[in-house]
Amino acid sequence: NLILAFESSADETSASVVKNGHIILSNIVATQIASHQRFGGIVPEVASRHHLEWIDRVTQEALMQAHITDPETQLSAVAATFGPGLVGSLLIGLMAGKTFAMVHNLPFIGVNHLAGHISAANFVKATVYPAMAIMVSGGHTELVWMAKENVFQIIGTTLDDAAGEAFDKVGRILGLKYPAGKEMQEMAQKGHADIHFPIAHTEADFDFSFSGLKSAVLNYVHHEKQLDRTINKNDVAASFQKAVIEAIIEKVTLAIEKFQPQQLLLGGGVAANLALRCAVEDLAMKYQLVLTEAPIELSGDNAAMIGAAAFLAYKQKHFSGLDLNVDPSLNFTRM
Numbered sequence: 001n002l003i004l005a006f007e008s009s010a011d012e013t014s015a016s017v018v019k020n021g022h023i024i025l026s027n028i029v030a031t032q033i034a035s036h037q038r039f040g041g042i043v044p045e046v047a048s049r050h051h052l053e054w055i056d057r058v059t060q061e062a063l064m065q066a067h068i069t070d071p072e073t074q075l076s077a078v079a080a081t082f083g084p085g086l087v088g089s090l091l092i093g094l095m096a097g098k099t100f101a102m103v104h105n106l107p108f109i110g111v112n113h114l115a116g117h118i119s120a121a122n123f124v125k126a127t128v129y130p131a132m133a134i135m136v137s138g139g140h141t142e143l144v145w146m147a148k149e150n151v152f153q154i155i156g157t158t159l160d161d162a163a164g165e166a167f168d169k170v171g172r173i174l175g176l177k178y179p180a181g182k183e184m185q186e187m188a189q190k191g192h193a194d195i196h197f198p199i200a201h202t203e204a205d206f207d208f209s210f211s212g213l214k215s216a217v218l219n220y221v222h223h224e225k226q227l228d229r230t231i232n233k234n235d236v237a238a239s240f241q242k243a244v245i246e247a248i249i250e251k252v253t254l255a256i257e258k259f260q261p262q263q264l265l266l267g268g269g270v271a272a273n274l275a276l277r278c279a280v281e282d283l284a285m286k287y288q289l290v291l292t293e294a295p296i297e298l299s300g301d302n303a304a305m306i307g308a309a310a311f312l313a314y315k316q317k318h319f320s321g322l323d324l325n326v327d328p329s330l331n332f333t334r335m
C-alpha cells in the first residue's frame with residue numbers, strides 16, 4: 001500500500017509517499033518560516049501564495065524520490081489535510097490532492113491535521129488500544145482518547161493559548177524570532193528553573209490554560225525592568241518551560257488514572273521538546289505504559305504524518321468525495 005499525501009495547513013508545503021502507514025519513501029517539506037519571521041507570525045496571504053508556488057515542486061520531488069513513475073498502478077490512494085488550519089493554505093494542498101486523485105483515478109482521503117500529528121508516532125511503533133494521545137502543537141493542546149484505531153475523542157483541551165503558542169509568545173517577550181519553541185528549549189537548557197511562574201488550575205479535570213502563565217512571564221519581565229534589574233533570559237525560559245511541562249504532566253496523570261489507557265502517544269510540534277519528552281517518558285515508566293513519541297523530525301508539520309493517518313482510514317475503506325471542502329476549524333468531538 002502506497003499513499004501520496006499532502007500537507008499545507010500552515011506554513012509548510014509538503015508531499016510524501018508512505019508505505020503501509022509506517023514506512024517513509026519520501027517526505028519533502030518546503031518551509032516558509034523566513035518569509036513570516038519579520039512579521040512575528042504567519043501572514044495568511046503570504047502563506048497561501050507560497051503554497052501555490054511550491055506545491056508542484058514538492059509533489060514532483062516526492063514522487064521521484066519514491067520512484068513513482070506510474071501513479072495509477074503504483075499508488076493505492078491520495079490523501080490531503082482538509083483542516084484545521086488557514087483556509088487559503090489548506091485549499092492549495094486539498095486541491096492538489098483531489099486533482100491528483102481525479103487525474104490518476106485513485107481514491108481520495110481527507111485527513112484531520114491533528115490525527116496526522118498523533119499518527120506520526122506510528123513511524124516508531126504500532127499503537128495498542130485503548131490509547132491516549134498528548135497532542136501539543138502551535139495551535140492546539142489536547143488530550144485525545146482513542147478507544148480503537150482511527151477513532152479520536154477529546155478528553156481535554158486548552159481553554160486559551162496552545163502550548164506552542166505560549167512558547168512563541170513568551171519567546172517574543174524575550175526578543176526571540178518566531179517560532180520560538182526550539183530556541184526557548186536551548187535557552188532553558190542553559191538556565192535555572194528557579195523563578196516561580198504559577199500554573200493555572202482549570203476547573204474541568206483535563207483542560208489546560210496557558211495564557212495566565214504567559215502573563216506571569218510578562219509581568220515578571222516588566223517588574224524586573226522597572227527595578228532596573230537585568231533579567232536572565234535563560235532562567236526565564238527554563239522556569240517557563242518547567243511550568244508548561246508540569247501543567248501538562250499534571251493533567252495527563254489525572255487522565256491516565258481515570259481512563260487507564262494501554263498506550264500513550266506524544267505528537268505535535270511541541271513534542272520535539274526534549275524536556276517534555278523526558279517528563280512524559282518518566283510518567284509512562286511510572287505507570288508502566290507503552291509510549292510512542294513522534295520522531296523529533298516528524299513532530300512539526302509534514303505530509304508523511306498525513307500519509308500515516310490516511311492509512312488508518314484506508315484500512316477501513318473510509319474514503320472522501322472529491323467535493324470535500326476545507327474545514328479551518330475542524331477538530332475531534334469531545335468525549
Ligand code: ATP
Pocket residue numbers: 009010084085113117136137138139140163164165167168179180181182185268269270271272273274299300301
Ligand atoms: P497546529 O498543528 O495546531 O495546527 P501548527 O501546525 O502551526 O499548529 P506545529 O507545526 O505542529 O504547529 O508546531 C509548531 C509549534 O511547535 C510552534 O509553536 C513551535 O514553537 C513549537 N515547537 C517546535 N519545537 C519546539 C521545541 N523544541 N520546544 C517547544 N516548542 C517547540
Ligand code: MG
Pocket residue numbers: 010011012138300301
Ligand atoms: Mg508550522
Ligand code: FE
Pocket residue numbers: 113117137138269300301
Ligand atoms: Fe501542526
